[in-house]
Amino acid sequence: MTTQSIKASRAAAMGERIKRATLETLWRAYTGENSGILIVVVLGTIVGFSLYLRDTDYLTADNMLSIVRQTTAITVMAVPTVFVIASRELDLSFAAVVPVSGFVAALLLESHNMIVAVAASIGIGVAVGLFNGLVTVWFKIPSFVVTLGSMGVLNGLSLRITDSQAVSVSNRTFLDIFGAGSIGPVPSLLIWAVVIVALGHFVLTQTATGRGLLATGANEKAARYSGIRVTRMKVGALVASGVGGSLAGLLYVGQFAAASYTLGGSDLLTVIAAVIIGGTALAGGKGSVIGALIGSLLIGTLNNGLVIIGLANPEQLMVRGVIIIAAVIFSARTVRNRRRPASLGGDPSVT
Amino acid sequence: MTNDAAGRALDLRGVSMRFGEVRVLDRVDFAVEPGSVHAVVGHNGAGKSTLMKIALGVHQPTEGSVHIAGSPLTPAHPATARKLGLGMVMQERSLIDTLSGLDNLFLNDEKIGLTRAIRRRAQRQEALALTERLGISPDVLRRQVSQLSPVEQQMLEIAKAVRLAEHVLILDEPTAPLSHREIEMLFRLIRRVAGLGAGIVLITHHLNEVFEVADHITVLRGGKVTLSVAPARTSVPDLISSMLGESKAAVKSEGVTRVDVAAAPALEVRDLTVPGKFETPLSFSVKRGEIVGVAGLAGSGRSTLLRALFGAARPGGGAVRLMGQSYRPRNPKHAIRNRLFLIPEERAEYGLVTTQPIVDNIMLPVLGGLTTWRVVRDGRGADLAHQLMRDLKVRARDHRQVVNELSGGNQQKIVLAKSLATRADMLLLDEPTSGVDVGAAAELIKIVGELANQGTGVLWVTSDLQELLTVSDRVLVIADGRIRAVVPRDGEDFTEPRLIHLMQRAGLNGGEAA
Numbered sequence: 078m079t080t081q082s083i084k085a086s087r088a089a090a091m092g093e094r095i096k097r098a099t100l101e102t103l104w105r106a107y108t109g110e111n112s113g114i115l116i117v118v119v120l121g122t123i124v125g126f127s128l129y130l131r132d133t134d135y136l137t138a139d140n141m142l143s144i145v146r147q148t149t150a151i152t153v154m155a156v157p158t159v160f161v162i163a164s165r166e167l168d169l170s171f172a173a174v175v176p177v178s179g180f181v182a183a184l185l186l187e188s189h190n191m192i193v194a195v196a197a198s199i200g201i202g203v204a205v206g207l208f209n210g211l212v213t214v215w216f217k218i219p220s221f222v223v224t225l226g227s228m229g230v231l232n233g234l235s236l237r238i239t240d241s242q243a244v245s246v247s248n249r250t251f252l253d254i255f256g257a258g259s260i261g262p263v264p265s266l267l268i269w270a271v272v273i274v275a276l277g278h279f280v281l282t283q284t285a286t287g288r289g290l291l292a293t294g295a296n297e298k299a300a301r302y303s304g305i306r307v308t309r310m311k312v313g314a315l316v317a318s319g320v321g322g323s324l325a326g327l328l329y330v331g332q333f334a335a336a337s338y339t340l341g342g343s344d345l346l347t348v349i350a351a352v353i354i355g356g357t358a359l360a361g362g363k364g365s366v367i368g369a370l371i372g373s374l375l376i377g378t379l380n381n382g383l384v385i386i387g388l389a390n391p392e393q394l395m396v397r398g399v400i401i402i403a404a405v406i407f408s409a410r411t412v413r414n415r416r417r418p419a420s421l422g423g424d425p426s427v428t
Numbered sequence: 429m430t431n432d433a434a435g436r437a438l439d440l441r442g443v444s445m446r447f448g449e450v451r452v453l454d455r456v457d458f459a460v461e462p463g464s465v466h467a468v469v470g471h472n473g474a475g476k477s478t479l480m481k482i483a484l485g486v487h488q489p490t491e492g493s494v495h496i497a498g499s500p501l502t503p504a505h506p507a508t509a510r511k512l513g514l515g516m517v518m519q520e521r522s523l524i525d526t527l528s529g530l531d532n533l534f535l536n537d538e539k540i541g542l543t544r545a546i547r548r549r550a551q552r553q554e555a556l557a558l559t560e561r562l563g564i565s566p567d568v569l570r571r572q573v574s575q576l577s578p579v580e581q582q583m584l585e586i587a588k589a590v591r592l593a594e595h596v597l598i599l600d601e602p603t604a605p606l607s608h609r610e611i612e613m614l615f616r617l618i619r620r621v622a623g624l625g626a627g628i629v630l631i632t633h634h635l636n637e638v639f640e641v642a643d644h645i646t647v648l649r650g651g652k653v654t655l656s657v658a659p660a661r662t663s664v665p666d667l668i669s670s671m672l673g674e675s676k677a678a679v680k681s682e683g684v685t686r687v688d689v690a691a692a693p694a695l696e697v698r699d700l701t702v703p704g705k706f707e708t709p710l711s712f713s714v715k716r717g718e719i720v721g722v723a724g725l726a727g728s729g730r731s732t733l734l735r736a737l738f739g740a741a742r743p744g745g746g747a748v749r750l751m752g753q754s755y756r757p758r759n760p761k762h763a764i765r766n767r768l769f770l771i772p773e774e775r776a777e778y779g780l781v782t783t784q785p786i787v788d789n790i791m792l793p794v795l796g797g798l799t800t801w802r803v804v805r806d807g808r809g810a811d812l813a814h815q816l817m818r819d820l821k822v823r824a825r826d827h828r829q830v831v832n833e834l835s836g837g838n839q840q841k842i843v844l845a846k847s848l849a850t851r852a853d854m855l856l857l858d859e860p861t862s863g864v865d866v867g868a869a870a871e872l873i874k875i876v877g878e879l880a881n882q883g884t885g886v887l888w889v890t891s892d893l894q895e896l897l898t899v900s901d902r903v904l905v906i907a908d909g910r911i912r913a914v915v916p917r918d919g920e921d922f923t924e925p926r927l928i929h930l931m932q933r934a935g936l937n938g939g940e941a942a
């Protein structure tokens with residue numbers, strides 16, 4: 078081997094190392110406590126749209142608020158989805174809970190007290206989540222299969238309940254709390270989003286439950302051998318996910334003053350995309366609620382801007398799809414780097 | 429120089445390797461003659477793996493040359509090494525459980541016909557010829573890998589490597605999952621492969637094995653060769669002192685001196701049965717401060733017994749008492765709450781969340797105790813981790829270092845730290861020193877001895893009989909699903925050959941049932 082070729086191969090190795098280090102630093106900045114890069118991306122998107130759309134009323138407080146309003150339901154579902162994915166499960170049924178719980182609330186509001194309507198609606202999410210969770214852990218079936226089934230049942234149910242008819246809601250208090258109302262200048266939807274995100278972030282990062290959830294997702298066997306009730310963690314995450322769907326249903330009904338079977342129709346993939354863009358690993362063991370918030374804001378900003386630009390729905394779908402794939406590639410890449418076995422090209426200190 | 433190299437299966441000359449500032453190998457000469465078995469021993473971190481990765485073409489050495497069967501390894505790439513006739517059996521298994529032995533043998537190197545279909549008959553013929561040549565039962569080809577015993581799987585791995593590697597075969601810890609009898613079978617195979625003309629490199633932690641099979645021994649320490657000798661001209665103590673250098677006193681902890689064993693038993697097991705493993709009721713007890721060793725062939729149910737006590741495998745019937753209190757194994761959380769802790773055999777799989785930091789792992793079993801209103805007090809967790817890391821002399825950057833960056837010995841100390849955090853009265857250890865270097869093993873033995881001194885009861889499962897004799901106050905010999913013998917420290921059976929005899933008398937045909 079000549080010195081020249083040694084130098085060349087060393088330079089190549091160095092280049093690879095620098096490339097990897099840069100990617101890792103970027104990734105850490107983006108998934109770490111401060112999701113810095115992602116915030117920059119969201120702001121960049123807004124600035125880009127503002128410049129492109131400077132003649133329209135894109136960059137107005139009203140429009141920014143409407144972005145928040147449009148993404149609240151997504152955010153509310155994304156938070157428990159972080160729990161589910163971080164514990165290495167997958168829930169495909171939460172978006173199908175949305176119209177069912179919306180209908181139940183709307184129908185009960187016609188005859189009952191608001192509290193009864195809201196409680197029943199949330200109860201649906203709890204029941205669906207419990208069913209998903211218990212079937213998953215008792216029969217040891219992958220949760221995505223169980224929830225795929227639940228999704229089908231719920232979809233059929235929401236069509237059956239009202240024969241595809243919308244049910245309108247006129248209860249003022251309900252609409253104020255879950256829809257158009259505000260406390261001072263702060264819209265109630267924004268409050269919902271902030272409360273749910275804060276609660277989710279707190280549970281995941283500060284409580285024993287959060288630690289148990291992450292340990293379960295990272296290594297279920299070791300978590301169990303350390304005394305973590307892994308089945309409880311999984312069932313809990315799936316129940317939270319069902320409740321997220323219920324709450325999103327209430328928020329949609331509040332916004333539109335009506336329940337319809339189309340509510341939440343395209344939310345499943347949007348929510349999962351937001352969570353993964355936010356740095357939660359599909360392989361489990363790693364999750365960020367703040368990342369999921371920013372992920373859903375990014376998608377919300379994109380949707381809003383693309384609408385104002387005048388893109389039709391097909392183009393919107395395509396652009397969004399491309400962005401989601403890009404995000405998942407990035408996520409998969411880092412997970413691979415992290416999982417690389419020490420025996421091949423690993424850290425020299427482990428020899 | 430190249431002239432010498434021509435006659436050798438593998439020839440590494442003046443090989444040095446640096447990773448950044450760290451010099452991992454320092455002008456190492458290492459040669460393997462065709463038809464011979466060359467053992468490489470050394471601490472974790474001595475440079476064994478790096479040396480092998482250089483031979484394998486994974487790393488380009490900073491200095492020095494590599495020749496395989498006389499040809500230089502350029503460019504340094506695994507594909508080049510393979511083409512030159514070098515193969516390796518990794519510590520991690522490379523077989524696919526759901527495929528047959530035959531399909532595994534040809535995995536990713538299938539014989540393809542004109543229509544792109546696999547030429548099954550040609551494959552079978554070649555495979556049969558290979559097993560014949562190696563003296564392996566052709567039965568392993570037919571069965572699914574998941575149905576093969578550990579030694580059959582290991583033999584299949586070797587056959588797979590031999591098929592592609594005619595000159596050099598590197599075996600990394602091939603005996604780790606095997607029992608005594610199985611190791612002998614494996615060694616017969618290794619000798620046979622060598623007899624066909626290949627040079628074999630055997631990396632191992634088990635020094636006794638070296639004398640049974642190797643023609644030459646190389647000891648590495650701190651990236652340098654400290655001993656290179658024929659087995660007839662050295663001994664286990666010699667090897668140990670070459671591995672350890674000046675600090676050899678550390679290993680000389682001959683036995684664990686203990687204060688008087690208190691009368692109250694830490695663990696009392698009466699008529700315990702475990703479906704499928706122990707149909708005959710088991711009874712034994714472990715006193716406070718006592719270390720009870722468990723001897724048995726692989727597959728004898730040693731691990732199952734520990735898991736059943738820990739509540740990770742459901743026991744059938746029987747009564748268990750912990751520190752005098754009635755205890756019914758339910759699940760690990762329940763066991764931990766009752767101050768019983770298991771240090772499981774497969775560290776990375778069951779013992780640790782390896783992608784998480786040290787501190788998170790240590791906190792995991794005691795999360796409930798480190799919270800106020802369910803909120804985790806990270807400060808207290810960090811204090812706990814600091815103290816345990818100091819007590820156990822864990823070598824790590826800090827308590828936030830991710831566990832999979834640590835050496836095997838330090839990882840095992842983290843598992844031990846978890847058990848200390850739970851303040852277990854009764855400790856179950858399953859192969860605690862497997863994959864741990866000699867120095868760290870001695871430290872672990874010392875730490876557990878100190879725990880016993882403070883009154884902890886210990887049940888210690890290991891395949892390493894030397895270790896068993898060093899640590900145990902008594903040894904339970906398990907075979908055929910029951911306790912075959914209880915050997916006290918001063919009993920006449922408390923020797924390696926007698927224990928081997930006891931284990932095997934019962935298990936003559938049970939030895940291979942994994």
